[in-house]
Amino acid sequence: VAFPVSDFAANTKGRVSRRWFVSVVATGAAALAFPLPARAQLGVISPEALDAFLEIILPTHPTAPPASALNLGAAVLMDAQDKPLLLRLLIDGVAFLDTVGPAPFARLPSATQSQLVAWMAASDAGEMPAQFYHAMRSAALKFYYTNPAATASFDLKTAPQPQGYPPPWDMTVQTAQDQTGLGMAGPNR
Amino acid sequence: MSAAYDFVIIGSGAGGAAAAWALTARGAAVLLLEAGPVFNPARDYPHSNADWEAREFPSPQGSRAQIIYGDLGKLNARDSDLASFDAVTPRAPMAAMRSAQMGGYVHVLGVGGDTLHEVGEAHRLHPRSFALARDYGAGFDWPISYDDLEPFYQQIEQFIGVAGPAQSAQRPRSAPLPLPPHPLSPAAARLVEAGPRLGLPFEANTRAALSQPFDTRPTCNYCGQCSKGCPTGAKGSADVTFIRHALATGKLTLIANAPVVRIEQGAGGVIVAVEYVQDGQLYRQETPVLIVAAGAVQTPRLLLASGLANGSGQVGRNFMETLTWSSTALLNGLQGSHMGLPADAVSWAHNAPDGVAGAVGGCRYTSAVQEAGFTGPFAYAQRLIAGYGAAFHRKMQRAFGSAITVGATGAVVADARSNISLSRDQVDANGLPLPVIASVLTDNSLNLLRHMRANCRALLAACGANAPIAEGGSWDVFRSKHVSGTARMGADSATSVTDQWGRSHDHPNLYIADASLFPSNGGGESPSLTVSALALRQAEHIA
Numbered sequence: 001v002a003f004p005v006s007d008f009a010a011n012t013k014g015r016v017s018r019r020w021f022v023s024v025v026a027t028g029a030a031a032l033a034f035p036l037p038a039r040a041q042l043g044v045i046s047p048e049a050l051d052a053f054l055e056i057i058l059p060t061h062p063t064a065p066p067a068s069a070l071n072l073g074a075a076v077l078m079d080a081q082d083k084p085l086l087l088r089l090l091i092d093g094v095a096f097l098d099t100v101g102p103a104p105f106a107r108l109p110s111a112t113q114s115q116l117v118a119w120m121a122a123s124d125a126g127e128m129p130a131q132f133y134h135a136m137r138s139a140a141l142k143f144y145y146t147n148p149a150a151t152a153s154f155d156l157k158t159a160p161q162p163q164g165y166p167p168p169w170d171m172t173v174q175t176a177q178d179q180t181g182l183g184m185a186g187p188n189r
Numbered sequence: 190m191s192a193a194y195d196f197v198i199i200g201s202g203a204g205g206a207a208a209a210w211a212l213t214a215r216g217a218a219v220l221l222l223e224a225g226p227v228f229n230p231a232r233d234y235p236h237s238n239a240d241w242e243a244r245e246f247p248s249p250q251g252s253r254a255q256i257i258y259g260d261l262g263k264l265n266a267r268d269s270d271l272a273s274f275d276a277v278t279p280r281a282p283m284a285a286m287r288s289a290q291m292g293g294y295v296h297v298l299g300v301g302g303d304t305l306h307e308v309g310e311a312h313r314l315h316p317r318s319f320a321l322a323r324d325y326g327a328g329f330d331w332p333i334s335y336d337d338l339e340p341f342y343q344q345i346e347q348f349i350g351v352a353g354p355a356q357s358a359q360r361p362r363s364a365p366l367p368l369p370p371h372p373l374s375p376a377a378a379r380l381v382e383a384g385p386r387l388g389l390p391f392e393a394n395t396r397a398a399l400s401q402p403f404d405t406r407p408t409c410n411y412c413g414q415c416s417k418g419c420p421t422g423a424k425g426s427a428d429v430t431f432i433r434h435a436l437a438t439g440k441l442t443l444i445a446n447a448p449v450v451r452i453e454q455g456a457g458g459v460i461v462a463v464e465y466v467q468d469g470q471l472y473r474q475e476t477p478v479l480i481v482a483a484g485a486v487q488t489p490r491l492l493l494a495s496g497l498a499n500g501s502g503q504v505g506r507n508f509m510e511t512l513t514w515s516s517t518a519l520l521n522g523l524q525g526s527h528m529g530l531p532a533d534a535v536s537w538a539h540n541a542p543d544g545v546a547g548a549v550g551g552c553r554y555t556s557a558v559q560e561a562g563f564t565g566p567f568a569y570a571q572r573l574i575a576g577y578g579a580a581f582h583r584k585m586q587r588a589f590g591s592a593i594t595v596g597a598t599g600a601v602v603a604d605a606r607s608n609i610s611l612s613r614d615q616v617d618a619n620g621l622p623l624p625v626i627a628s629v630l631t632d633n634s635l636n637l638l639r640h641m642r643a644n645c646r647a648l649l650a651a652c653g654a655n656a657p658i659a660e661g662g663s664w665d666v667f668r669s670k671h672v673s674g675t676a677r678m679g680a681d682s683a684t685s686v687t688d689q690w691g692r693s694h695d696h697p698n699l700y701i702a703d704a705s706l707f708p709s710n711g712g713g714e715s716p717s718l719t720v721s722a723l724a725l726r727q728a729e730h731i732a
Contacts, residue, residue: 141567151565155525161414164410166410
């Protein structure tokens with residue numbers, strides 16, 4: 001079902017305060033919003049919406065697994081438990097995802113989900129939609145790239161130790177060192 | 190406690206540890222008090238875990254001091270071309286004030302001090318930097334010359350195992366470095382090739398990281414994580430060099446997690462004791478000689494709080510941060526730039542005090558891919574490759590390993606507005622007033638910063654890189670590991686805190702052995718080697 005991008009903006013109007021971060025921090029709303037333990041707060045977040053959002057951010061690819069394969073949504077939620085501002089952004093952002101379109105985000109057609117994410121990414125950086133996009137992207141990428149399944153296609157070890165990256169690294173480097181006389185060449189005397 | 194030691198040293202970083210080694214090696218009994226904990230490399234630097242890239246240098250309890258930031262300078266819109274940016278983070282509206290981001294004053298309290306999280310560059314100051322005021326009309330002069338310090342530079346280099354070129358055109362050595370230079374990383378090799386075309390020749394950097402086995406420590410295996418802690422002992426941090434050897438003498442008593450809260454003076458200004466806290470208990474330790482080596486923030490804090498050494502009124506004044514800039518681009522054809530030793534190549538072409546037109550002090554350039562953190566895909570995704578979806582995956586596959594970063598580090602000339610003072614209303618858990626850092630960039634700094642940026646960009650272009658996609662520096666962000674100048678040495682007791690040996694003009698048995706002593710901070714050199722050389726020179730003088 002086509003859903004014009006302009007409708008996202010129209011639906012957002014009046015419901016998402018400008019300068020979300022500033023307003024939340026200035027009023028202390030992040031702290032005041034948590035009369036219940038963080039775990040209970042997580043219960044108001046639709047995991048389906050978050051999972052679907054992250055699947056748009058990190059879809060399956062020939063060289064990399066999708067977000068769902070690494071259970072990134074659950075990792076992001078767990079990580080937010082002791083981060084009041086991030087948790088508040090999660091609650092507001094996921095609620096926004098589920099109400100800004102004609103149906104809950106997870107039930108929107110893939111093309112519409114992509115349209116919405118694109119609109120959020122390009123929206124005013126001071127507004128909640130963009131801040132949600134950037135914060136979730138960043139949080140998801142941290143868990144994504146600390147999973148060996150996501151880094152297997154790079155010229156990279158699972159971790160830099162204990163093997164390190166002993167030289168030589170490539171022939172271009174060796175040629176340059178030979179030409180300049182720099183680089184390891186025996187005793188320094 | 191009664192005086193059972195010949196010396197008490199406060200702080201176990203590059204200065205305090207070197208002093209402890211030098212004194213114990215000469216048979217003296219030394220008590221070394223360290224405010225922070227002992228780090229265990231195998232436990233604390235887990236670079237073998239899959240989540241290595243998300244980890245910073247560890248911060249166990251007691252390893253970070255509380256700092257208050259005062260005036261860091263206003264941001265003027267006319268200088269907003271110097272604003273930091275990257276390809277991913279949305280640009281925020283310009284702030285009114287420079288802020289202490291990414292840690293601000295990044296200081297480690299722990300056995301080994303800042304050497305634990307430094308990259309480990311081992312630099313001698315430029316010989317002409319010692320007479321900045323006399324020859325260039327800016328800042329202050331050292332009461333000693335390069336030649337006075339050279340033998341001690343040489344001894345420290347030999348002791349910790351510095352790798353680098355056998356000789357230096359700008360910094361004459363009385364002996365070659367003990368270890369050959371490291372092989373150049375892929376990005377450094379490109380700068381070595383391109384630099385001469387701009388009059389910026391690069392050479393292998395002098396590094397306190399082993400290019401061959403040395404003193405029972407292993408060769409560096411180039412994991413690229415020096416600033417997050419070296420788990421192998423290849424980096425010559427103070428804990429695996431000076432302190433290890435000092436402990437082996439049997440003459441060193443090391444007490445960690447023991448912040449000093451007061452220095453006590455007796456008749457005639459003689460220092461008689463220190464008070465420190467351990468496990469919530471206050472201890473008093475008498476000492477015939479006290480060496481304060483807590484760094485350029487904590488040393489003046491302690492002196493000011495104790496009302497000591499300030500007959501000149503200069504304690505805490507002349508705070509010098511480090512001026513930094515870095516430019517990062519992607520370079521087609523470059524592969525594996527995440528591999529190799531951080532800061533492995535350096536250009537000293539503009540390092541002399543008059544090396545930069547329009548600014549006094551000088552600067553230097555390094556290959557800085559690893560220092561900038563581009564050693565894994567998370568950093569690329571956070572700062573270099575924007576977007577999401579399949580396009581993001583494709584860009585990551587193409588880009589990873591092709592980042593090239595040029596870093597520049599420049600002088601800061603002491604300015605009256607930059608200083609360390611004590612908070613009037615905030616104290617730490619032990620009741621000691623918190624230090625307040627004020628650090629303001631001058632026109633000289635801004636001119637130098639623009640020069641550094643221009644040449645970082647020019648070097649990238651000469652390598653064939655696209656336009657920078659991540660840049661940043663000191664204009665809008667105060668972030669400094671290397672700070673100095675707050676208890677400077679000098680020939681005149683009216684205008685300096687210590688004499689040429691680091692001895693207080695006001696107290697005959699009080700010495701300072703850290704970067705507080707620096708009257709000027711060179712042209713972007715890393716200070717640790719100079720701190721250690723000064724401490725060794727001091728120790729030989731008083732032992």
